Structures are given as C-alpha cells and as structure tokens.
Amino acid sequence: MDRRFESELERTSPEFQKLVRSVPLQSSPPLPEYWLRCEMLERYVVLRRALPTPGATVLEVGAGPHAISTVPLAFVVGPRGRVVAVERRRWGKFREIASAGGMMDRIRPLACDARRLPLRSGAVDLAVCLHGLRSLPDDATAVAVLREMLRVSGRIVLAETLPISRTDAQRAHLAMYGLREEVFLAATGRRDDVGYRSLDEIASLVDRAGGVAESPIAVDVDLPHALAYFPRDVAERIVDPADRARLVAQWDAANAALEQYGEDHPPVGIVQARPR
Numbered sequence: 001m002d003r004r005f006e007s008e009l010e011r012t013s014p015e016f017q018k019l020v021r022s023v024p025l026q027s028s029p030p031l032p033e034y035w036l037r038c039e040m041l042e043r044y045v046v047l048r049r050a051l052p053t054p055g056a057t058v059l060e061v062g063a064g065p066h067a068i069s070t071v072p073l074a075f076v077v078g079p080r081g082r083v084v085a086v087e088r089r090r091w092g093k094f095r096e097i098a099s100a101g102g103m104m105d106r107i108r109p110l111a112c113d114a115r116r117l118p119l120r121s122g123a124v125d126l127a128v129c130l131h132g133l134r135s136l137p138d139d140a141t142a143v144a145v146l147r148e149m150l151r152v153s154g155r156i157v158l159a160e161t162l163p164i165s166r167t168d169a170q171r172a173h174l175a176m177y178g179l180r181e182e183v184f185l186a187a188t189g190r191r192d193d194v195g196y197r198s199l200d201e202i203a204s205l206v207d208r209a210g211g212v213a214e215s216p217i218a219v220d221v222d223l224p225h226a227l228a229y230f231p232r233d234v235a236e237r238i239v240d241p242a243d244r245a246r247l248v249a250q251w252d253a254a255n256a257a258l259e260q261y262g263e264d265h266p267p268v269g270i271v272q273a274r275p276r
Helices: 003-010 014-022 035-047 070-077 094-100 139-152 168-188 199-208 232-236 241-261
Strands: 057-061 082-087 107-111 126-130 156-161 211-219 268-275
Touching (some): 035 070, 035 126, 035 268, 057 139, 094 107, 139 199
C-alpha cells in the first residue's frame, strides 16, 4: 500500500483505523486493491474540516454502490446518530461494505430522486454531498438537488475535487478524468461524471439554488486517487471515426501519464452553505 495512505491513516483514531482496515479489498484491475479504503480516508480528511456533531442526523446525497462517504459519515455521527443515505438506483455492494465495518445500524438507505426528497423541511441537522455533484448530468439538476438539500436542512456541506494540479501525478489524474464526459457521451449517448468545477462555480450553483456559500476553501489531500481511470474500449466503441481516433489517442496519452507518474488527488474544494 502507498506509504502516504498508511501515514495519513495512522494520524486518525485507533477506532477509525480499525474501521478502514475492515473494509473489504476490491479486485478491480488496474486499480490497486486498497483503493476503496484510500477513498474513504480522503472523505474522512475532508469531513474533519466540517465535522457533523456526534448524534446528528445527516442527509447524504449520492451514497453510491460502495458507501465511500457513507461509512466515514456513520463513524463520525456515532452510535446515536443517523445517516440518511440517498441513492437513486446504484446500490451495488453498499450493504456489504457498510456491514463489514459495523456501521449499517447507523444508516438508513433511501432510494429516491434527490430532486424530490420524501423528507419534511428541516428534517435533518446537516445535508452533505461529498464528490457527488460531478455525478449529476448538468447544472440544472445540480441546482434542483441543492435546493432540496437546503430545504431539508439549515446547513449543507459540499466537497468536490477541483480542476487544479500542482504535481505531475495530479496532472495525470486530471488528464484522464477530463476525458470521461466526452468519451462516455460519444460512446454511449449519456454522460458519465461531468468535469470538475471551480470553487466559484460551486458557489454559483449554491446561489442559484437559493443558498449562501460561506468561506469556500481548497484543501490539499496528499493521497493517491485512482478513480479517473476507465477502460480504453469505451473510447474504441465511438462510432464516428474521427472522434474515435482523436479520443483514443488522448486516452493513450493520459494512460501513459498515469503509468509514468501515478495518480494523485488534486486539491478538494469544501463549500459550507445555508439558506438565503
């Protein structure tokens, strides 16, 4: 495992270390087996800048099939807290992973469209979306989701990777990630994760949703980040010959950079907001 992962993990409590090490290793070549543990640690590093209160009820938008943010959130809120984990349809290994660390009894999975949450206004203490805005297809959807988050809680926290690179390994990550939206749209007719937004762009979405962004910050995360990668054969399925040739060549260049430099986490933007 990467020494930075081990070093950062050792700075956390023994209880959190035990939780992370209980997370099953993932066999997803070419990603390293410990990628999920590393991503959960990154979420925890971010949460330390805006920790929910132990015992709080927290809404999480975009739980995803691996409970990447849900498990650290459940740890932070403690045995008297609850995480309402919203995901529309991609549950995958969610229950298996959350149960492995003993967190499932703190989590309430909720399958629904985050633009129409079945919760009353003010129902939760905090609403969070950690690296989830990029999975929404467009700005209009993001604004609708943020409006609902502001409705059900007087405080929201957003965290998103920023399009900033300071090292070759961060640039390698951005080069590969930056291809996802165009390649998937051309190959499948749908967007995968959309491009990373700047802090100003995130704050603008909050404003359009009727909220006020408070003191946005950028945080350096000295950890590997292996989630930009996608298989070359996605680009090879593009029908238009010119687009296929161009994007396969760009994929090859981005993959060569990943192999040469590795893949590090760019800075993460954290935006806390409240209703206007």
